[in-house]
Amino acid sequence: MAKHDHNIAVISKITAKNQVTIPKTIREALNVKSSDKIEWELGADGQITVKRTAPEKDDFWKMVDEQEKKYGSIVTPEVDWGEDAGSENFD
Template sequence: MNAGNVTKVSSKITSKNQITIPKTVREFLKVRSTDTIEWQIEPNGRVMIVRSKPDLWQLVDEQEKKFGNLSTTEVDWGKDVESEDFD
């Protein structure tokens, strides 16, 4: 962003040192509640917040929660109703 297109938003730090990421920032970074962000701190004191790309093992964990893993038992749907004969 150049200096002419700067949007400023603010948020407060709670007593537990937590902040809520403002909606404007979440929408700009396209982040959701399960995403990870990175805080990049430069030597001059400037802090940049960027969306973090998940590593392979984060993706594996998400897929395992959603679909199970090799040791997950299959669902028994019961006896097949139709025959396997085709016309």
């Protein structure tokens, strides 16, 4: 995280679903992107600290997101394999 000579204040609005968009300045300072996780820590004095969590080795959904970005969606049309086995008439 880059150090700054002064504090930087940015404002975000909380949506009706209690969601917040992290401003670009903060995302860049935390070096976070889509699918990364952040940790919110509430101090005894009421101060909030936000930091990027360490990447998890076996974060399955992050791997899925990365693979989908690299290779595309796994959604494919259904294959028509013909009639089910056992429906043949041998008489």
